Structure formats: C-alpha cells, structure tokens
Amino acid sequence: MPIAFDTTGWQQHDRATWFNPGNGDQVTLSYFDLVPDLPASLDDLPKLRHDLAVVVGEVGCLIEAHVVRLGDVPALLQVVKVPLPNQPSGQVFLGSFTVPKADSSAVLKLQAAERGMTGMREAVLVAQLGFENWVMPHPYAPEVQGRLPFHAGDDPRFDPQFADHPLSRLRAWAHHVVRTARVDPRFAALPPFRPATQPPAAQPPAAQAPAAQAPAPQAAADTGAADTSADVTGPTSPADFTAPPTPTPPADFTPPGESPAAPEPEPAAPEPSNPAAPPGPAVGSTLTTVVPGLPIGGYLPLWVGEQCTFWRMSDPEAVLDKLGLGALARTPLTDRRFRDLVALDASSATITLLDRYRAEDGSTGGSVVRLTRVSGQEAHQALTTDTLLDAFRRLGRISLAAAERGEHVTLEPGTHNGDLAEPYVLLAVEEHEGRPVATARTAPPPPPDTPMWQGTAAVTAPATRESVEAGGLLAMYAMNTWGEHPLRLCLTFGPR
Structure with a gap:
C-alpha cells in the first residue's frame, strides 16, 4: 500500500x-x-x-x-x-x-x-x-x-x-x-x-x-x-498495486477523489411470513373517536373526552407512519385548530387509523393496529432520556412535514380544547422579507437558564431542514418548565 x-x-x-x-x-x-x-x-x-x-x-x-x-x-x-x-x-x-x-x-x-x-x-x-x-x-x-x-x-x-x-x-x-x-x-x-x-x-x-x-x-x-x-x-x-475490497460503509457517499468500487448486490429480502392481521372491530362493536397524544417509548396516550388513557402499541411504526403527518382524519377545536383523530374499539383493543382523504371511489380507508391497555405508571416508566429525545426529534420532523404542506404545529396539554392558551410551543415556517424563517414561539416565556431559549419567548432562524427540525428540541426544553407530563400533551395543527 x-x-x-x-x-x-x-x-x-x-x-x-x-x-x-x-x-x-x-x-x-x-x-x-x-x-x-x-x-x-x-x-x-x-x-x-x-x-x-x-x-x-x-x-x-x-x-x-x-x-x-x-x-x-x-x-x-x-x-x-x-x-x-x-x-x-x-x-x-x-x-x-x-x-x-x-x-x-x-x-x-x-x-x-x-x-x-x-x-x-x-x-x-x-x-x-x-x-x-x-x-x-x-x-x-x-x-x-x-x-x-x-x-x-x-x-x-x-x-x-x-x-x-x-x-x-x-x-x-x-x-x-x-x-x-x-x-x-x-x-x-x-x-x-x-x-x-x-x-x-x-x-x-x-x-x-x-x-x-x-x-x-x-x-x-x-x-x-x-x-x-x-x-x-x-x-x-x-x-x-491491488485495490483491496472494502466493507460497505454506513454512509452512501464517497468523497470526490476516492473512486468507488462496484457495490455489492443487495441480499434478497426474505419472504414475509404473512402473519394474521389483527382482528378489527367486530360487527356491532361501538367505536369511539379519540384524540391521540404524544407517543413516547412505544406507548400511545389516547384522550377519551377529558380522560387520558394509556396503551402499548404492538406495531409502533404503523402508528408513527401516519400520526402527525397530515394523513389521519381530524377533529376541529376551532375553525383554525385541528387534531388527529382515531377510532378506538375497546372490546378488541384496537384503533383504526382513519384516512383523512377519501379514495378515488369515494370510500374512506384506514388500517387497524392492536393495542394493550396499560396503567399510567407503566407508561410513565417508559419515559427515559433516550425515549424523550426520540419523541421530540420526531416532533421536529412533524414540524417540517407540516411546514411543507403549509401548516404549523402546536404542542400543548391535551386538556386544551379551544383557542390557543398557555402553556404552548408553536412551531412554524413563516415568510419574513420574502424569505422563509423557522420560528418557535412559547408561552409562558421559559426561565433565563432554559437551554436554547435563553429567556426569550421566540427563537427564529433562516428556514433550513436542520433549523426547522431543531424546533422539536426547543419544544422539549420549554415543556420541561411547564410541570406537565409529556404523555399528557397533544399536537394541534393549523394553517400557516
């Protein structure tokens, strides 16, 4: 060499x-x-x-x-x-x-x-x-x-x-x-x-x-x-000289100046085992429309009226692939504030993720996910530094997706059911002097020693993917000053 x-x-x-x-x-x-x-x-x-x-x-x-x-x-x-x-x-x-x-x-x-x-x-x-x-x-x-x-x-x-x-x-x-x-x-x-x-x-x-x-x-x-x-x-x-084989790197990029070798063929995907789908609501079941809270560590809060219940998800990715991303049916709080909506069947311990938009034939679709009802204590024990960071980084990605479809997202207690009220963090991309700006606003203003906020009630930056997604961490630090448990928070959406 x-x-x-x-x-x-x-x-x-x-x-x-x-x-x-x-x-x-x-x-x-x-x-x-x-x-x-x-x-x-x-x-x-x-x-x-x-x-x-x-x-x-x-x-x-x-x-x-x-x-x-x-x-x-x-x-x-x-x-x-x-x-x-x-x-x-x-x-x-x-x-x-x-x-x-x-x-x-x-x-x-x-x-x-x-x-x-x-x-x-x-x-x-x-x-x-x-x-x-x-x-x-x-x-x-x-x-x-x-x-x-x-x-x-x-x-x-x-x-x-x-x-x-x-x-x-x-x-x-x-x-x-x-x-x-x-x-x-x-x-x-x-x-x-x-x-x-x-x-x-x-x-x-x-x-x-x-x-x-x-x-x-x-x-x-x-x-x-x-x-x-x-x-x-x-x-x-x-x-x-003989060019040696190199293992596939974790990054799919080779810096200029390093000529890449031919990629190894991807292994064939295993055939699915075709497990039985979770049973949906039985004929005659009573479906209750409920508002999902902030999922953390594989647990999903569901608001049944004013009561917050806690459920362990059997397939978290099936829920996270739709929750907060503009794909689910919605319920209005006001004419400009909306939350995601799912249908709970307590008898079969399932939720139906109702599609927000009708199919071309006019039907309304949805997928069924099995849940397990758990105590608040079990759900709260799933909250660790890592699961909390994962949840709020996901909130940053939700904020980016909302901005791309012309909306903002607000993090607030699930008990808020009307106009915007304290405490909250609002994440948005707004126009300022003809340029997009990532904005995070919160009330009440965090204490001066709060990380990232430094005592201000609003933080702005030129809108980039990174600055918009950083709003998730801003929301986490503000939330830590409220005295509200993260599992009792909800996401509310509205037009830009």
Whole structure:
C-alpha cells in the first residue's frame, strides 16, 4: 500500500480495514488504478474547494478541505458530513486523505458515525450561539444550499468541549495522521494529477528513495503483528498495486477523489411470513373517536373526552407512519385548530387509523393496529432520556412535514380544547422579507437558564431542514418548565 499510518489502538479487520473497538470508527486504506475524479488539481485550492462543496452539497456538506503534506507529499484532506442512511436523524462524518497521481490515487479514510443520542452537540451550541448565528453561507461556495447546512457548530474550536463527538474524534485522528503518516517514495515520484483541462507541467526526475529512513509507522499489513516494512516500501509501479475490497460503509457517499468500487448486490429480502392481521372491530362493536397524544417509548396516550388513557402499541411504526403527518382524519377545536383523530374499539383493543382523504371511489380507508391497555405508571416508566429525545426529534420532523404542506404545529396539554392558551410551543415556517424563517414561539416565556431559549419567548432562524427540525428540541426544553407530563400533551395543527 502506498500510505503507511499508525494503527495503534485499532483492530485490523482485513488487509485494508481497521476498527476502533471503543467507538466503532472505521479506517480504510485503498489504492485506485484510475484517474482521480477530483474537479481541480491541488495547486488550485480555491477552485478545488468550490467544486467539492458543490458536489458534496448534493448529499451532505463539505465542512473543510485543505492541502496537507504526508511526509513530503501533498495530499487533499476533506472533512464531510452526510445523513445516517435509513435513520431519521444522525450523521456520519468522513475524513479522507487523497494522494492523487496522474493515473491513480491512494486514499486513507476514517468514518465516524453518531451513535445513541444524536444531535446533542448541535443542541448545546445552538443555545450558546443563538439561531441567528447558526446557519452560515458556505465559505467555499456561498451559493450552495446543501442537503445538510454549513453551520457554526462544526467549527473546530468547539471540539475540546465535545471530545467524544465523532467530528472531534475525526479531527484528532487527522492531526495525528498528518504528523505520523508517510507515503511510499516510489508512489510519491509518479507524475502528479492534472485535470483534463489543465496543461501538464514539466516533471522533475524521479526521486530516489533515501538510503536510510526513519522508522515507519504501522501500516496496512496482512496481520497486525506482521512486519510492515514490505508495505511501506511498496511495489515499483501502479500495476503492482491491488485495490483491496472494502466493507460497505454506513454512509452512501464517497468523497470526490476516492473512486468507488462496484457495490455489492443487495441480499434478497426474505419472504414475509404473512402473519394474521389483527382482528378489527367486530360487527356491532361501538367505536369511539379519540384524540391521540404524544407517543413516547412505544406507548400511545389516547384522550377519551377529558380522560387520558394509556396503551402499548404492538406495531409502533404503523402508528408513527401516519400520526402527525397530515394523513389521519381530524377533529376541529376551532375553525383554525385541528387534531388527529382515531377510532378506538375497546372490546378488541384496537384503533383504526382513519384516512383523512377519501379514495378515488369515494370510500374512506384506514388500517387497524392492536393495542394493550396499560396503567399510567407503566407508561410513565417508559419515559427515559433516550425515549424523550426520540419523541421530540420526531416532533421536529412533524414540524417540517407540516411546514411543507403549509401548516404549523402546536404542542400543548391535551386538556386544551379551544383557542390557543398557555402553556404552548408553536412551531412554524413563516415568510419574513420574502424569505422563509423557522420560528418557535412559547408561552409562558421559559426561565433565563432554559437551554436554547435563553429567556426569550421566540427563537427564529433562516428556514433550513436542520433549523426547522431543531424546533422539536426547543419544544422539549420549554415543556420541561411547564410541570406537565409529556404523555399528557397533544399536537394541534393549523394553517400557516
């Protein structure tokens, strides 16, 4: 392999892959016998940064890009964030060193994914910095509106405050690589990469390897205990290198400069076992229309009139796929305030999720989900830090969906059954001077020490996916000051 790097503390998975057993971070070392797909040479850093920001913005955000030196060899360092695939929240941070040559490249990459409780770095820093200072134009390409925003929370000055955050770990690893990694001198002497539109520069004569070298760091070896000197020295020509297979990464994005290998075929989905559907209401059953509360930890509150009852969901995803997303039938509180509505059959312990809109043939559809009636004590015990965060992050996604269909959402006690009244948090996207603005308003105003609110009754920011979804955490912190149990709250919708 052309790059040698320090593998201390890493467990080797195969010849080209290492894992950190403590946090799951993964390092891969790859050689590509292809012309690099970089949009500019390392000599034109402004264009390289701009074009990389544009490309990466389609799937995430380029946090930073620099030309660094591994030993005496220039390399491109990229730090990228992309959404966690197949997850409602969370990010993967990718840091890659690319040593590009005219017809090949070597890439050393770390990927560090958020695990468990995600978004805490952002939540804490938004409270410190304020929403108005959070999202910024991209410094390399101000016109780019990426899938993930460029924001103040990714600044390296905050890494010491969040030493175990994946972005902080990635930067610490990158600094160590710059200090300790080396590039095989024969690979380093190959002609440099030049884009097709850039004229070739005169090449210096091939450098000869020094007669004596400093001890090389541990590098890509077949086993962790093997002598790495052969790998450090490297083959004499690119044809002698073999691109190793790399495991499928958690992120479905490859930074520019790293040519992706052919993807592994997806395994065939197993045939469903076709379990019996839950029995619906029997003929003659009495259905009661009820208002669902805020689901937390697999439990669903149902308001039967003024009484709040508690139920454990057998299929939470079937409920969460419709609840709060504009898909269910509604009941009005006023002519501009509405709540979701479901039909409860207590005898069969099921709810029917009634579709909001009629089918083309005029019929009204719905799906049936089985529930189990539980005590308030059991439901309350399901409330933990993780389940509470999950519920309020979902509220942020509900707010985004509401904004996309021209509505706002209010979090308030289920006992509110008329006009807007305290306490509440209202989340909306509004127009201000011709631009969309994410707004969170609450009453009563939270105490000055409330995270994110800082004693104000309203928080605004330019409307991005991230700033709108952050309203869920704002609502959680405001709710914590009310003295109301989260399972006794409801969501109310209204036009923008």
